[in-house]
Amino acid sequence: MAEEPLIVARGLVKRFGEFTAVDGIDVSVERGEAFGFLGPNGAGKSSTMRMISCVSAPTAGELRILGMDPVRDGVAIRGRLGVCPQLDNLDTDLSVFENLTTYARYFGLSRAEARRRAGELLEFVQLADRAKGKVEPLSGGMKRRLTIARAMVNDPEIVLLDEPTTGLDPQARHLLWERLYQLKRRGVTLVLTTHYMDEAEQLCDRLVVMDGGRIVAEGSPRELIARYSTPEVVELRFAGGADAAVKLDGVGERVDPLPDRVLVYARDGDAAVAEVHRRGLAPSSVLVRRSTLEDVFLHLTGRTLVD
Amino acid sequence: MMTVMAAGRAVRRGLFGGVSAGRVGAVLGRNVGALRSGPAYWLVLLSGFFEPLLYLLSIGVGVGALVGAVPVGGRPVDYAVFVAPAMLAVSAMSGALAETTFNVFFKFKYARTYDAVLATPVRPVEIALGELTWALVRCLFYTLMFLVVMVVLGLTSAGGALAAFPATALVGLAFGAVGMAISTFLRGWQDFDLLTTGQFTLFLFSGTFSPVQDYPVVFEVIVTLTPLYHAVELVRGLAVGPAGWMLLVHAGYLVVMAVAGLWVASRRIGKLLLV
Numbered sequence: 001m002a003e004e005p006l007i008v009a010r011g012l013v014k015r016f017g018e019f020t021a022v023d024g025i026d027v028s029v030e031r032g033e034a035f036g037f038l039g040p041n042g043a044g045k046s047s048t049m050r051m052i053s054c055v056s057a058p059t060a061g062e063l064r065i066l067g068m069d070p071v072r073d074g075v076a077i078r079g080r081l082g083v084c085p086q087l088d089n090l091d092t093d094l095s096v097f098e099n100l101t102t103y104a105r106y107f108g109l110s111r112a113e114a115r116r117r118a119g120e121l122l123e124f125v126q127l128a129d130r131a132k133g134k135v136e137p138l139s140g141g142m143k144r145r146l147t148i149a150r151a152m153v154n155d156p157e158i159v160l161l162d163e164p165t166t167g168l169d170p171q172a173r174h175l176l177w178e179r180l181y182q183l184k185r186r187g188v189t190l191v192l193t194t195h196y197m198d199e200a201e202q203l204c205d206r207l208v209v210m211d212g213g214r215i216v217a218e219g220s221p222r223e224l225i226a227r228y229s230t231p232e233v234v235e236l237r238f239a240g241g242a243d244a245a246v247k248l249d250g251v252g253e254r255v256d257p258l259p260d261r262v263l264v265y266a267r268d269g270d271a272a273v274a275e276v277h278r279r280g281l282a283p284s285s286v287l288v289r290r291s292t293l294e295d296v297f298l299h300l301t302g303r304t305l306v307d
Numbered sequence: 308m309m310t311v312m313a314a315g316r317a318v319r320r321g322l323f324g325g326v327s328a329g330r331v332g333a334v335l336g337r338n339v340g341a342l343r344s345g346p347a348y349w350l351v352l353l354s355g356f357f358e359p360l361l362y363l364l365s366i367g368v369g370v371g372a373l374v375g376a377v378p379v380g381g382r383p384v385d386y387a388v389f390v391a392p393a394m395l396a397v398s399a400m401s402g403a404l405a406e407t408t409f410n411v412f413f414k415f416k417y418a419r420t421y422d423a424v425l426a427t428p429v430r431p432v433e434i435a436l437g438e439l440t441w442a443l444v445r446c447l448f449y450t451l452m453f454l455v456v457m458v459v460l461g462l463t464s465a466g467g468a469l470a471a472f473p474a475t476a477l478v479g480l481a482f483g484a485v486g487m488a489i490s491t492f493l494r495g496w497q498d499f500d501l502l503t504t505g506q507f508t509l510f511l512f513s514g515t516f517s518p519v520q521d522y523p524v525v526f527e528v529i530v531t532l533t534p535l536y537h538a539v540e541l542v543r544g545l546a547v548g549p550a551g552w553m554l555l556v557h558a559g560y561l562v563v564m565a566v567a568g569l570w571v572a573s574r575r576i577g578k579l580l581l582v
Contacts, residue, residue, distance in 0.1 A: 016582070055425055055581050056582055057581070075325070075428045075430065078426065078427055078428050079427070079428045081426075085422070085423075085426070087419070089418070089419040089422050089423040090423075091418070091423070093340075093341035093344045093418075094337070094340050094341060098340045102333070102337045102340055103423070105329075105332075105333035105336055105337075106330060106333045106427035106428065106429045108327075108330070108428070134344075154427075
């Protein structure tokens with residue numbers, strides 16, 4: 001028998017006064033999945049996450065988490081969630097170890113159990129040697145790992161991560177991804193928001209692309225690339241600027257001129273390059289690459305800068 | 308009486324319904340943990356104790372030598388005996404207030420401590436109760452030491468000290484709760500100047516240094532409406548006398564403050580952080 005999805009949203013809406021942050025979205029997340037909300041700033045990702053975290057009541061629509069109502073059963077639901085917020089809110093008055101034990105107590109764990117969990121989790125996020133130290137001197141990546149450890153302290157069924165790697169350097173990101181992958185392998189359901197395409201491709205089984213409070217696309221990273229892009233993309237640079245774009249009409253499936261380069265979406269990148277040369281064009285650089293979620297994302301949400 | 312009981316039930320169900328002692332204890336435990344973080348907090352703690360004590364010594368004992376006796380309940384007492392219970396009430400007030408204003412405000416607005424706490428099963432009212440309990444611990448630490456000083460200096464009897472001690476707890480709860488409610492309205496540190504001024508005005512004119520009966524009638528009426536007056540009268544009545552039914556009125560005033568403060572603080576924490 002199919003289990004009810006852990007998270008079900010139907011026509012979910014969040015308004016702040018006149019402003020509609022989330023404008024009627026339908027989402028369902030199954031147990032064990034890694035599910036992503038992808039979108040530019042202001043797309044409504046964080047508002048959605050806060051509603052799922054049961055710290056923000058939906059304005060309209062239906063939301064069920066672990067089969068319960070987040071407004072009525074908030075206490076019970078939050079007891080089974082782990083939340084890693086966008087901005088670290090670790091307790092700077094407490095040591096690294098105490099941050100975990102204190103948090104465990106909020107979930108009703110005994111002191112002994114809290115200490116045991118804290119020790120295990122610091123090992124897991126590779127911070128055991130910092131246990132007695134303060135939080136303040138930790139690097140950004142360490143703080144984020146500690147926040148993830150804190151989110152795991154109650155052995156949650158769902159872990160919610162709001163932009164888990166924003167602001168981290170590449171090494172820190174990769175370490176974090178690897179730890180999150182380990183969590184997923186243990187059967188923990190991950191729900192994350194990100195605006196990094198590579199992160200979504202690395203971590204998510206399934207994702208939705210949000211823009212302006214609505215869902216504009218849904219699927220696995222591979223499906224989305226297949227549906228909204230071409231298998232390959234050719235990046236062309238021209239010494240004389242992008243004027244050459246007009247002469248590229250009809251090359252590949254679609255041509256996207258940018259200020260500094262021209263993107264040609266094609267089923268076969270090499271064939272497209274051959275066609276470019278056949279037309280007598282001489283780009284100063286040519287790069288044929290696989291299509292990524294970034295191409296999908298930019299295609300769906302446009303190139304206007306959102307702040 | 309029936310309405311009081313009905314109101315009590317409504318408060319228990321509405322405000323405290325589903326409150327978990329364990330989660331309140333966890334919020335309290337967080338503050339115990341923070342005590343270990345370094346000497347800074349202990350320094351704040353100690354300085355808070357000395358302030359009313361220094362007033363007692365300089366004004367109560369020092370100026371008191373010039374003033375002579377003051378009538379309390381028709382009975383003349385030393386000026387220091389008159390001032391000491393007031394300073395005891397003040398130390399209860401400021402101990403609790405310091406915790407629920409400065410510290411709560413910082414955790415609420417800057418450290419974002421409560422955002423993290425509210426992502427767990429802990430509810431706003433449990434945060435409020437935990438912080439208030441911690442404020443009570445600080446308040447009682449001050450008043451216990453202060454009472455020892457009073458007994459040693461012969462400003463109250465051991466019996467008076469025992470009677471006044473629980474009253475200082477009520478004073479701490481009342482001011483702690485109202486202070487916490489006020490902190491949720493403060494916009495930034497600049498608003499603390501207002502708070503400090505308010506607190507200092509109460510400190511000077513609540514029958515602390517002179518009997519309110521000596522004020523012009525208009526001021527006397529105004530003072531009898533303000534909170535520290537009731538705290539001072541309650542504590543003085545128990546420590547020095549005379550005990551009368553008016554003490555119940557004073558205690559009632561403080562109970563209302565405590566409940567209303569808790570209610571407002573819980574509501575505001577939820578309203579501002581759970582949006």
